[in-house]
Amino acid sequence: MHNFGYDEEGWTGSLAEHRIWQRILRYSASHVPGLSLAVLLSLLVTVGTLALPRLMQIGIDRHLMATDLPAATRLDGLALVTIGYALAVAAVFLAGFLQVVVLERVGQSIMHAMRGDLFARLLELDLAFFNKNPVGRLVTRLTNDIQNMYEMFTSVMVTLFNDFLKMAGILVLLFLMNFRLAMLMVLFVPLSLYITIVFSRLARTQFRAIRRQLARLNSFLQESISGLSIIQLFARQTDSLRRFRALSEGYFAQTMGQIRLFGIFMPLTEFMSSLAIALIVWYGGGEVIRKELTLGELVAFLSYMRLFFQPMRELSQKYSIVQSAMASAERIFDLLDTRAEICSPEVPVIPEVVRGAIVFDRVGFSYGPGQQILRDINLTVSPGETVAVVGATGAGKSTLFNLLIRFHDPQQGRILLDGVDLRQYTVQDLRTIVGVVMQDVFILPDTLLANIVLETGVSRVRVEEIINRTGMAAFVAGLPAGLDTRIGEGNLELSGGEKQLLAFARVLCRDPAVLLLDEATASVDTITENILEQTVAASFRNRTSLVIAHRLSTVRRADRIVVMEGGRIREEGTHGQLMEKGGIYHNLVLLDLQAAGNDQDGD
Amino acid sequence: MTGRVREDSTPAVGNGQLRSVQALLLPLFSRYGIRLLLGFVSLAGVDLLQLLIPRFLKTAVDSLSAGTASQHSLAGISTLIVAAAVAAALLRFCWRYLIIGFSRLVERDVRNRIYAHVLKMDRPFFEKHTTGDIMAHVSNDLAAVQMACGLGLVSAVDAVVMTSAAIGFMLYINIPLTLLALLPMPLLAVSTMILTGRLHNRFNLVQEQFSLLTEFVRSALVSIRLLKAYTMEGLQRNEFEKLGRQYVRSNIRVAVIQGLLAPLATLVGNLGMLMVLYFGGRFAIQGTISLGDFVAVVTYLAMLVWPMMAIGWVISLTQRGLTSLKRIHNLVTTAPVLQDLPETETPVPAVPSFRLDHLTFTYSQAAHPALRDISLELAPGVYGITGRTGCGKSTLAKLLVRLYPVPDRTLFMNGRDVNTMSLDEVRSRIAYVGQDAVLFSETIAANIAYGLPEATPAQMEAAARAASIHEEILALPQGYETVIGERGVTLSGGQRQRLALARALISNRPVLIVDDALAALDVETEHQVLRAMRTSGRRQLILIVSQRIKLLSETDEIIILEQGEVADRGQHQDLLARSAFYRSMHAKQAREGARSAPGNAEVLGQ
Known part of the structure; x- marks a missing residue:
């Protein structure tokens, strides 16, 4: 995603931001030895660089100009000065080399730490944040902004210090001379x-x-x-x-x-x-x-002046690097300071035995003013019950799920799990109790097994057991290397239906008390479809289940059907009850069957 | 001496590079010839003035050393230095303005040329060159060319002038001393070249890992809800940490080389000074050269350090510039497969029609034809085209609007082989709505008027109504003047498709082809749109590619494609009775409602 720099216009770097400097320094704190070494080395470079014209001047004044001394003495003196000069040259070179490497190490480590913090922060933030901030811009924080900071660390901070030192040194020498x-x-x-x-x-x-x-x-x-x-x-x-x-x-x-x-x-x-x-x-x-003034001093003056102007010339370039780094730092710290609105409570309720009873208590939700998605939702789901949610796009079905796994919090009312408000559990616990099978999965480029187990540490035997129990064995057997098949980018690509199967396996490994299923709408071939049906049936057993249903077979399997329209629950009951009632559900079914023509009676 | 080094180290310039320079740059060099000439004259002037200053210094030091200097003579020399400096400053402005300005002119002209070329390209071209590729040409490659033509050119000329002049002056003062002072210089050139090569490889690795890192973050953030739903945050953090470490390591490897490169020039310069100090000192003590000569050699030597450093840089800049230029040249010389003909004046027939005569079409990268031996007559009326994914129905639509080339005498429009007509002649009679609704980041009005630039607001509204989007447009903050896209409001998929439809409808062309573009609409809207399509304007031939039975049932004739061939054609009822495929499709949609339509994936439709 290119943003072509559109969004960065509002930020200006201010050099005098104490707060930002403090935080930058805090990141540098663990690298004090490295930074000190760099400063020391750069001091050495400075001293060496300054010594060179001075040695040249000594050579001129004491030996070249000393016409009253015998030539041999003057030549010996010159040789001595030359040796000194050679040493200084070598020192400048070595120290210069080491300084670059040391600085790079320090700079990269600091950036690495910042990047890690930033990424961790991003992963913590809630979905409301991601809805407001385009991914392209966030990626820019982690790439360009960090890069700007790095440039300041490596090419400016130490050299700037060095430059000031050099200029001060030159001035002192100049004052001493004349x-x-x-x-x-x-x-x-x-x-x-x-x-x-x-x-x-x-x-x-x-x-x-x-x-x-x-x-x-x-x-x-x-x-x-x-x-x-x-x-x-x-x-x-x-x-x-x-x-x-x-x-x-x-x-x-x-x-x-x-x-x-x-x-x-x-x-x-x-x-x-x-x-x-x-x-x-x-x-x-x-x-x-x-x-x-001696003639040698005059020549030295000329050399020093050149050295003096060199940093001056680069100053404007460095100034702008620092400026852009400050703007970047501001953006980075701003992001680091962003707190997720949805977070775990200070003193969370630790669930012991989870039954899986869900209550929506007068729940209302909107993404923003004038966008009321859910209104006054009251719904009780008993432990072990299966509820199918149906309705048109925008009826609020997915939002119901989003609230249950706390992607968002409701503005009105509350949602209870086993009688406790969701907001009293830690987010991590809640998302382990409430497993969700979405239409898509995030696939790591790794084996199928690794993609199922993730960080849970579930054994291979247990995974195989789950797969057999839920009818997924046929799916796994159909892959070239079974559980060890590598999937993801560059490897085997899974179809929509297969992705949903992977999602099932993943979630079932954690044995959630509550299962949310957003049924796949992508076209699914017959074999996968059959496997999916078995899996769905097996997964719903002994578990509180909510499903956004797209298949009539699934709707039929539910203990109860909830019909949503315009963010409200309009009808509730079994397929038979609702058909008999002749309401929205009935109309939906009829409309759909009408479209199907006269020679079929729909399922 | 340094000239030789330059020559030896210049990379072999490939034939393709030469040709690209000839084709792209030479015309520009001659168009802006006077500007360049004046620029180089200014540059040479600056160099000469810069070399004069040490001469003045030498005079001053010599006179001081000989005791002949007076405050008056010193003031004279100072005045000369200031005068030279003023002249140099003026000339510096001139060369910057003229030569760097030239590089920007080159950039502008080449960019415009690329764009003009891209506008002529056809679909087969874009299957080979992604948008990203072309963007890279226009940004990175163009930047490389601009750098080479600007600072690269300046530095090259400057380095050559400065080196030869400074060395000339030094030789004039004392030949052996000059040679001694220059002894370490080849070391710089050689090691710079070796190190730059290494640096290049290591740097590429860094770039690669940087893209990996960026892509990792991007894909994680794009799928943030999935990561959270499956609580994969910890895993991602660890993986990111690993990638980050690798990146750090590669960077340090680059730094090792850079750390050698940067102080190297100083080292070599200082070594030269060392030689001058020792040997020059000896000469001065022995009386071979004057003290003023000694100081002047020191000054000239200092002037040489920069050009020596610049040479390595200029070489790599030129190399990169040439490679980029070649890529750009390849781009702008790729001819479209789809040949256009000049416009011919033909009377517009009252009744639009198509005839396909044994049409077979294969995509350039594909092994099997997408369409096989299709023969069809399409007279005015409403046609539905359907079939499985990949059966060739979209391809057929694209061939009709001439997005891909067709063999001669296989596709006729109004009785004429389309290969004998200009592209515009065919296209200007067809309004086409593709699968992905491409809109531009402009106002809604401008997007609709894209189909008819002179459209009145009333016409726009009518088109928007016909496409069932008028009400929604009015609900937007600035109505028809709302800017959409990257910098404005985001529309839903369905809204975009209806807007694309409005754009097609307003063009009021006799043929309308809708390629599966109504998929994101709900059934009811789809009905309304179809009705509007039938009644609005003078359109006489409508072709709808769709998978939806309901929509198909309302057409006059349905054509079923199977593996690129016409499997069957007829009316809804006939096909239900006759075609097994049509029947199964029908039954499936009856069972699953609108499931086949992504985005409207409700069990029971609406």
Whole structure:
């Protein structure tokens, strides 16, 4: 799912968010040794880098310029300085390498932890949340947002620290060499910072405009490709091309804006560093003439100035990385802070013997204002009873199930299991007591057995026993390797009916006291259909069962039929009673049979 | 020297790549030739100015060292430096604007070209190229080409100019010292190349694992209700943890190489400095070179580090750009299988008709024909087409609207072989509603008017009423002006289908083909829609592909397809008496109500 960045516009990264920094630091807390090592290594890099021009200067001043000493002494001195230089070079290289690796390890570990937390949180959230938040956006949290954070950790946090250290070190050295010249150089700092900040703001605005335009362009393209037949059949190619070109032109204009912006800023920083050189030559040269500065120091000044401007140049880039990371962090923590509305109580009721008595007590439910799905539902299901629920789409049958396994909580009334409100059990317990067989299953790419057992630890023997008892043996025997057949993506694909059988096996392994069945509507071949019928019959035995029925055979098997319409229970009774009553159920049956024609009397 | 390294390391450029450069880029290079020329002139100017500054410095240092410098002469040199810097800044803006701008122009033009080409493509093409593929071409490949044409080009030119100029100046100062200073440079080029290759492989692995991770999360979240219903959260968390660990490990493997690459350029630069310090120092002490020369060599050497780093980068950028360009070229040179002919002026016959004469059709990837030897006459009237899944009924509908190519002299419209007519000529007479209701992220009105751009609001309303969607449109927040799709309201499957139907109905074309598109409607609505279809407009030939007995029973004639052949045709009652298949279908639907219709899966229908 591409969202093309549409939904991220409302977020802006603020650098001054204490709360967010605190939480980021909390994630870093367990990596203090690694981070300290990284900082130490980067210090070493800095010291080494700064030492190089200094050594060069020593070489020039003490040996090259020392014309009064004998050449041999000067050459020996030079060799010594060279050795020092070589050591510094090696240290810079090694420390630089180690720093990258250490930082990567730390950064990746932190991201790994964050990703894990985020995923765990997502799994806990309730369905109301998922209805509001498209999956594409949530995936973005786990991918792009985490990636942004990672970039900040690895390429900014330590280097930023390093850069400040380096700049401070350079300034100290400059001041030691020549106070007034150094003062002159310091003037460049606020100027550079000002330019950088202004530029970063402009660049960010521009970048967003580009992203927006690109998102528009890409979604138009994607839609056109998937709807190409329609464009062609209605002969709208010219119009479509014209609109695409307009979007393309809009994107182009935005990118040109970015080029102009960078075209002004980038040369400006270069210009500043040249200006600094000119100042050093003019003023520093004068100081040399006045003997306030040695020539070697002047050369060192020039080198240091270059080193000084390097981080300045990258500052704006780093600034924007941090900014986008902060925006990502905000989104990530926001998600981590989202609490499921449906959660287990502080002091839950721990069920001991479960009988499976269900009571809907004046239950009302809506997904939002004006969308009342269930109204005043009163329904009592005795332990061991089988109830079939029928009604048209939107009558509220599935919602009834969703409330029973607490995918949602009712707004009005309550639902009792064995006389206790569902909300007093832990969600985990409830979903173990109430097993649900849906139309679809989530299949792990693994063997059938593993897909049945999941995390329950049920033995193979027990699984085989359940399969035999419920008539599923024929289904398993029909697979190439029986229970050990690998299923899921890239392996054997199960049909709709077979998926429902797997769902049955899964749920029956947990031996739930209450069974909810949403009967498969997908076309089911005759063999699977026969197996399913046996399984349904065997599963309902000795169990409170509720079924959203799509087969007349199932409806007939029920002890009671509940007819829903418009979110209310309109009729209740056995097939015979309801047919006799001549109400909605009767009409539904007749209508359906009418459609079937005259030569059949329906089942 | 470095020039040679570049040449040796340039990857063999394949024939296909050359051809794609010729076909796609050369015209653009010549169209924007002046812009490029000016851009390169500016770039060269910047490089020269940058090289001038060390010369000024050398003069200053030498004069200071010789004691000939005065505050006045220093001020002069400073002024020259500032002047050079101002000129450089201006020229820098110019090359950015001209050359990077060129890359954006290339991007824009190639993108428009891709789209114009995609609009011409047919269904067989899209069976081979998924939407994702094409999106990848348009985003990733285009980005790679843009990078190569922009920063890649700049860096390449810059690196060459800078290296040769800096080396030239150095050689001018002192030849042996220059050679010594450059000694470590080949090391950089060679190791960069080796490491970049490794990095590429390891990085691909990271990308792969990243997609695995993303796909894992996506599929888990899409099926969140299933995960919860079967309490599989713990399992998923563990699995995710495992995948995450693998991802971390691969990333660290990448970091090891990156960790070597990044400080390498610095290392080589510093090694060069080391050589200069030692040998240059000796030369200076021995009096072979002046102190100013020494400083100038140091400065030039510092200037070389960046181009050396850039070379490895430019090579990989160019490589990627060329590969992408070739992919794009392949895309835009794929010709549609379905050949179009120029429009011919033919009188529109009053009565639309189709004739299929021994039509056999096989999908390009399939082993068996989807339709075999079909001969049919379709005169005005309402036809139902039915049969098992995969019997070829949808294929037939798609062939009629010319979504796939047909053999010559097998399909005739109004007595003419469709292969002698332009696509638009055929299509403009048919309103087609497909199985999946494709709508665009625009207003409802715009979506309906897609079938008739000049439609009045009254016409739209009439079409919407005929498709039984008018009331529901009015119930939406902005009625007909409601935006639908990604950025607007989401419609249900049934609503989308009825909207697609309204779009077809408003076009008021003489033939209407509805391919199983009413499946998401309930029986009652379906009735209304069928009635409306019969009465609205001047439509004279209606073809409905359906599995629903009830709908079929209301057509004038039903055609049953079986494994791509016409198994039977006739009226509802006749078929009930005659066709075993039709009877069993009928009996099954009687038993199961509307079960066969997904989305309306109620036991007892309505």
